[in-house]
Amino acid sequence: MGILPDEIKPAMQGIFPSHVVTCSGDGIPNASSISQVYYVDADHVALSHQFFNKTTRNVRENPRALVWVINPETFETWDLEVEYDRSETEGPIFEVMDMQIEAIASMVGLKGIFKLRAADIYRVISATKNAAERPHP
Amino acid sequence: MPPNDPTPDEGALPGLREQIAQNQQTIDRLNRDLAKKSNEVRIIQQISSEITSTLDLDEVLVIVLRALERVLGFQYSMVLLKDLAEAKLRVFASRGYEPSGVGAELGFGQGILGVVAERKRMMRIGNIGASIAYLASIRARMEAAGDITPGGAAAPLPGLAKAQSQLALPLLVKDRLVGVLSVESPKANAFDELDEIVLTIVANQAATAIDNARTYQMVEKLSRLKRFFSPQLAELIVTGGADDPLKTHRRDVTVVFLDLRGFTAFAETAEPEEVMSVLREYHAEMGRLILEHEGTLERFTGDGMMIFFNDPTPVADPAKRAVRMALAMRERVTPLCERWRKRGHELDLGIGIAEGYATIGAIGFEGRWDYGAIGTVTNLAARLCGEAKPSQILISRRVASDAEDLVETEPVGPLVLKGLAKPVPAFNVVGLKR
Numbered sequence: 001m002g003i004l005p006d007e008i009k010p011a012m013q014g015i016f017p018s019h020v021v022t023c024s025g026d027g028i029p030n031a032s033s034i035s036q037v038y039y040v041d042a043d044h045v046a047l048s049h050q051f052f053n054k055t056t057r058n059v060r061e062n063p064r065a066l067v068w069v070i071n072p073e074t075f076e077t078w079d080l081e082v083e084y085d086r087s088e089t090e091g092p093i094f095e096v097m098d099m100q101i102e103a104i105a106s107m108v109g110l111k112g113i114f115k116l117r118a119a120d121i122y123r124v125i126s127a128t129k130n131a132a133e134r135p136h137p
Numbered sequence: 138m139p140p141n142d143p144t145p146d147e148g149a150l151p152g153l154r155e156q157i158a159q160n161q162q163t164i165d166r167l168n169r170d171l172a173k174k175s176n177e178v179r180i181i182q183q184i185s186s187e188i189t190s191t192l193d194l195d196e197v198l199v200i201v202l203r204a205l206e207r208v209l210g211f212q213y214s215m216v217l218l219k220d221l222a223e224a225k226l227r228v229f230a231s232r233g234y235e236p237s238g239v240g241a242e243l244g245f246g247q248g249i250l251g252v253v254a255e256r257k258r259m260m261r262i263g264n265i266g267a268s269i270a271y272l273a274s275i276r277a278r279m280e281a282a283g284d285i286t287p288g289g290a291a292a293p294l295p296g297l298a299k300a301q302s303q304l305a306l307p308l309l310v311k312d313r314l315v316g317v318l319s320v321e322s323p324k325a326n327a328f329d330e331l332d333e334i335v336l337t338i339v340a341n342q343a344a345t346a347i348d349n350a351r352t353y354q355m356v357e358k359l360s361r362l363k364r365f366f367s368p369q370l371a372e373l374i375v376t377g378g379a380d381d382p383l384k385t386h387r388r389d390v391t392v393v394f395l396d397l398r399g400f401t402a403f404a405e406t407a408e409p410e411e412v413m414s415v416l417r418e419y420h421a422e423m424g425r426l427i428l429e430h431e432g433t434l435e436r437f438t439g440d441g442m443m444i445f446f447n448d449p450t451p452v453a454d455p456a457k458r459a460v461r462m463a464l465a466m467r468e469r470v471t472p473l474c475e476r477w478r479k480r481g482h483e484l485d486l487g488i489g490i491a492e493g494y495a496t497i498g499a500i501g502f503e504g505r506w507d508y509g510a511i512g513t514v515t516n517l518a519a520r521l522c523g524e525a526k527p528s529q530i531l532i533s534r535r536v537a538s539d540a541e542d543l544v545e546t547e548p549v550g551p552l553v554l555k556g557l558a559k560p561v562p563a564f565n566v567v568g569l570k571r
Contacts, residue, residue: 009330014264014268035267073326095258100260104269106248106252108272
């Protein structure tokens with residue numbers, strides 16, 4: 001039995017942006033907004049790696065991170081403690097994410113320009129459902 | 138929950154009760170899912186038996202999309218089929234859309250449907266609006282930074298203008314892409330994993346049925362075209378790789394007429410079985426030579442045949458090809474004639490060749506279309522054939538000039554030919570140049 005329940009899946013469709021909090025090797029925290037946290041399996045999630053930014057750099061120095069997602073149907077929010085595991089540039093998860101990005105990119109005239117670099121896979125350590133709340137302004 | 142449930146440990150009670158209630162909820166949900174699933178499986182079986190019982194493509198598509206809406210509740214659905222020659226999709230049927238969008242085309246890699254076709258993998262997306270907004274903002278940033286030139290908005294894609302959710306599945310037959318099945322919704326997150334499972338089964342069934350119907354259509358068209366064209370060409374036309382030659386067009390062609398001298402007398406005196414056997418032998422040999430030289434057999438009438446070159450597919454040196462084929466035919470028919478002569482039949486080959494513009498296309502009426510050419514050129518070739526003495530190959534001046542470095546000719550004529558106002562110079566082909 002994995003950590004992530006089925007009821008969290010709607011929160012991982014990218015309807016509302018999610019947030020991820022990381023920390024650099026020397027202890028400087030960073031919070032950033034991400035468009036979608038992908039459900040991999042009951043113990044793993046994936047974040048798209050399109051640009052090399054603070055999040056991608058931090059987790060390579062310090063793998064622990066906190067992810068916050070919203071279920072758009074119930075407005076329940078979830079805190080996920082995660083740990084960066086690996087970065088994939090092929091395979092089923094990468095393909096699913098890459099296809100979506102390519103399809104949308106082709107619709108806004110960014111085909112071949114905006115691409116998925118990698119799927120960063122995180123292991124889920126814990127998932128906590130918070131009381132229903134409105135999304136952040 | 139009963140309030141006075143007797144339990145030994147009062148302190149552990151709330152947690153336990155909550156756990157039991159939760160378990161019951163889970164069981165109820167699973168039961169509902171299961172009931173829904175088995176109902177859907179039954180429905181799918183019904184759809185499957187309906188669509189596999191017809192070979193009519195339109196009917197297959199209507200059945201599938203109607204069932205998606207009425208039985209499975211998908212309001213907006215469409216089927217796009219892959220073009221047989223190029224990497225593009227065309228909307229063949231839709232349901233729920235106004236206008237229907239049927240006929241709209243899109244290239245592989247374009248939008249959700251195009252990417253699904255290109256990768257031959259299903260895509261389920263529930264946040265189209267948010268994703269587009271996100272990438273549009275990135276685009277705006279890149280434009281502002283001067284990394285890309287502004288504009289370049291993509292062409293509108295078939296489907297809902299403001300779709301939020303889409304589930305698109307490749308229609309595959311043994312890993313070969315037949316088309317794409319798509320359902321859409323203006324609501325976000327409208328489709329889930331169960332929809333994926335159900336539609337995958339429908340898509341598999343539909344792919345096979347569509348492919349069978351399409352193959353049947355093609356075989357029908359192919360057999361019609363194979364009456365006139367070589368099998369390779371007929372296939373090319375059916376798959377869209379060549380223009381449909383049955384559409385009327387004008388083309389510079391070389392026309393060859395041939396017939397057997399003495400055939401009418403032979404047919405009058407010989408037994409019909411004997412006539413048929415001679416014709417079969419003659420047709421088989423001539424047919425082989427026509428294919429070998431890439432000629433187009435327009436028609437046979439008893440012992441007569443009309444062949445042309447440079448249509449429907451352009452060929453290099455049509456006049457030379459025609460002359461070369463005529464020489465090969467003469468060579469092949471000579472021993473046949475000797476054999477027929479031994480059996481008492483005086484038969485000999487005569488050939489006429491001319492070159493010029495003709496109007497070519499389908500001639501006839503619904504249910505009985507023929508591929509034919511009309512023009513002075515066909516008339517001239519027929520008349521030259523009529524004038525040819527046994528074993529002669531008579532060619533027009535243009536053919537003679539085009540084939541002059543290939544064959545030795547001798548002038549005959551000018552000939553006064555029926556249907557032609559002026560006497561026409563003509564040449565007899567003696568043989569290949571040494």
